[in-house]
Amino acid sequence: MSAEGEEKLWETKKYDEVRIYKDEEIWNYTDEELANYKCKHDTPLLDQLEEGPWPSFVSDIKQEALHRHKLPEDKLLIPADVCDDLLGQVELSYVEKETHWKHGGIVGVFGYGGGVIGRYSDQQEKFPGVAHFHTLRVNQPASKFYKTDYLRALCDIWEYRGSGLTNMHGSTGDTVLLGTFTEQLEPVFFDLTHDLGVDLGGSGSNLRTPSCCVGKARCEFACYDTQDICYELTMHYQDELHRPAFPYKFKFKFDGCPNCCVASIARSDMSYIGTWKDDIRIDQEAVRAYVAGELKPNAGAFGGRDWGKFDIQKEVIDLCPAGCMEWDGKELKVNNKECVRCMHCINVMPRALRIGTDTGCSILFGAKAPILEGAQMSMLTIPFIRVEKPYDAIKDIVDKVWDWWMEEGKNRERVGELIQRKGVQEFVTKVLGIPAIPQMAKEPRSNPYVFWSEDEVPGGWQRDINEFRKRHPR
Amino acid sequence: MASLDEIKKVIVDFATNTKKSKFYFKDMEKAVQKVIPDAKSREIKKAATALINEGTLVYFSTGSSTMYGLKGRGISLETEETGKAD
Ligand code: HEM
Ligand code: HEM
Ligand code: SF4
Ligand code: SF4
16 A cells, blocks of 8 residues: 555565455354353353443354354464463453452563553463464554455454454554564564565554544544644654654544544644634524525534524524634624634534635644543644645654653653643743743743743843832831 | 764763663763763764664653663563563
């Protein structure tokens, strides 16, 4: 899958050519056999999880366990009962309330510092099938577009060389292949790269696999081409993705608009959120059609229940967080200067309201889950930047932030924590060299991060105390 | 400016003699800059990558963060697999 104009190092095969199993081997058990399937270990606690209203991972793993037992032995390179032993070990952990996975290791594929997460059982005699249970992260295609023949080929490789269990997808975005033995890592990597034309993703202290929303491929709200920049930055920063030298992990996520379908604002150190500078486009006729009930609000997404007649005042105007909309019964007015691009009105009336035409993205920094410090969301830092090929202005920002973080960051300190420790002022004015704006401060008194520096103040920090006392006696 | 080979040598010295058998990139960077003050982190990373590719250094990853170590010192694949490491 090399891009146009790039030299191909080898010819990627057709997915059909790398299939390992025949159709009858894939569909090799009946519903009855599944219902009667008896796992190698007793798992009463796990079995309870299957009784709830939701699909259970326990049922999924049992299904795969049965499937593997019915495959010919010469078509499995790791133990057939890996899934049974997995259930057995998890059951034991539920009983003892302690994990039996050993954390970390030196396993990986040659030259890569990421993409493989080493895990071993500390109960290898009881559960030999999961003695090794390494995970591989596979870089997903932009927006997770797949063809079924690719997925079949991928699943075959993993059935053959791994547990057959996958996670589509991990929260980083990757296709996650769960559980294999050390000696299978290089062969899986070879098959993925040579036969399927995909690479491993990131793990450890490096750039994690960038991910993006569906964007312009399907969504009219997309303010920029999320897929293109996601792919471009993935390729541009290959060294950072595969060879860890950061203080800790770093994530990019690309959302085409503030609906934030990949939750970039909560899950990425550097969140790119589409926005626009000009006005929301309004089709007044269509607004009136919504009010008259001719068009369904939210494109019918809440149609499952009777919510009563659509009330534009209650459901749109009063819910606008900026309070910047007005409806006089005939015409909808938006004070675009105050609009915070929350998307609410556009989501409710997509036929009547559209994003502006002068588009780009906002860049926010610092979201993370709790590790050293508590969880935090990204902070709006660059309100507007154009997102245009070859994205040089954006790459400049990335490089500046990484240089600062690699220089100043402590081991295992995320960039968001470094910004907290050093202050937003240093980050914004010194690292990025952009002016701070009042909106960056939540409350001037509790978050007083805009300080004067000495050269900005007449006379600097020095004062003549005698002169001062002449004017202000004790 | 220091050559790649000089940086590599300092890294190997550090990896051999440091108290801990695995260390963060930053620790290695500081150790190099103590001996070669003008070494840039990008150069140090290049040297470390070369040592990885030669098989002198290995990565150690928990999945969430990554450390480096001298191959065969402290943690090895064998001790790891029999569960005796750490
Ligand atoms: C219509 C009248 C007034 C309004 C709407 C008003 C509104 C406000 C607001 C919104 C703040 C900012 C609070 C914050 O950011 O946390 C504030 C702060 C303050 N106001 Fe007023 N205020 C009014 C009258 C007054 C008067 C008459 C005084 C004094 C005689 C006063 C003294 C202060 C002081 C000392 C502060 C604190 C400033 C700071 O924290 O930096 N205000 N006021
Ligand atoms: C020598 C005289 C005064 C001193 C030393 C003084 C000092 C202070 C201090 C230290 C604060 C807290 C600021 C902070 O939250 O960081 C404060 C808050 C405030 N002061 Fe005064 N003050 C004085 C006179 C006055 C007068 C005369 C008024 C009103 C007529 C006033 C109204 C307020 C108000 C409304 C706040 C609360 C502001 C807020 O919480 O946002 N102060 N003052
Ligand atoms: S984030 Fe916005 S542009 Fe991207 S898919 Fe969601 S709604 Fe569409
Ligand atoms: S996008 Fe949000 S803030 Fe802007 S006008 Fe609509 S509801 Fe108000």
